[in-house]
Amino acid sequence: MPRITKEDKARNRQNILEAAGRMFRSQGIDAVGIAELMKEAGLTHGGFYNHFASKNDLAVEVCGAAFAASLGGLARTIEDGPGEAGSPLEQVVAGYLSTAHRDAQDGGCPSASLVTDAGRQSEAVQSAYAEGVEGYLTGFAAEFLREAEEKGQELDPGEARDRAVRLLSEMVGALMLARAVRHVEPELSDEILRAGRGQALETR
Template sequence: MRYAAGHKARTRAKIVQAAGKVFRREGYHAAGIDMVMEEAGLTAGGFYAHFPSKAALLAEALAPAAAEAGVPHDQELEGETGRTRTEAFIDRYLAPRHMRDTEGGCPLPALASEVARTGGPVKASFEAIVRDLAARLKDQADGELSEDRALAILALCVGGLGVARSVQDKALGERILASCRDLAKASLVTLPAPQTSAATRNRETDQ
């Protein structure tokens, strides 16, 4: 059977998108190839025509999953600069709604512990997201945030969200988020104080 031009690329893209959702929702080790292909609306037998292994799929799926999650939420931070923009990232990342949205959220907290037990290609993909987010945090602070401080803020956000999702008590989870938000913002004390804007006020009430 002949397929139209681009059919294989479109099918591959469907598998990658499905994998990003399934791996975040179920966990990489718990999610089998059958589950990913079912999510994509495809039969499991066709998987190896596109990827040599599940690990290769994870390595490719991480970046699109981060982009799909809108991390950071650039469209929501339009017009913000410097410390205001960095605080906006912290608020959005450590928000209760992000805690609840494992499937559609950032892949870093959802998959960090499992990526730590994988091989080089997967870790390289994960690292690229970490480096990109830290660089964007640093750049948006107009040069007043060091690379190391940006990495520390990102690690606090990722780790805090992961811990908040892992406790049974919802109120405790939200306390963890709030505490991490406060600590992350406290690390911005060397940056000029932000001016309160309509976008900032909306962000503070939309958690």
């Protein structure tokens, strides 16, 4: 048999991570078997353990990578500043509570797609999830403080943190509810998104 190069091994590992990222977020971690996952990645079942010691280790890495991608998007939005959709936080809320994000085949942001799974997994997975949540809260709070300073207003860092917690909680809750009813009550799902966008923006 031809020898697998380091490049091939790295590519195979990345394929597993990407397939797991899609499947875990759209189906749930427990619902995805290793055989199914490896088939999605275009690899054989037995090859899994050449890359990861366990499914739990994979879940930890997937959770961290998914949040890193989402937080990277948040950072870019904040760095780009105001746009047609409003301030950076208004843009974030509009994108998060959009029909496109609700219907994302890969589950979209892990803050909502993995929220139930995280609490049922190992402490390592929960820690990776908590770190991602903290990244959102830190980013939101910093933006609240920046906006206040730009407007010549005083905002206590503790209040900025509280606003960040409320904003993320409202966004995640609204998205989860909208997803839960979208197939049987699509109009209700859209209503939840609309109301969620309005309520989240009032947090500011």
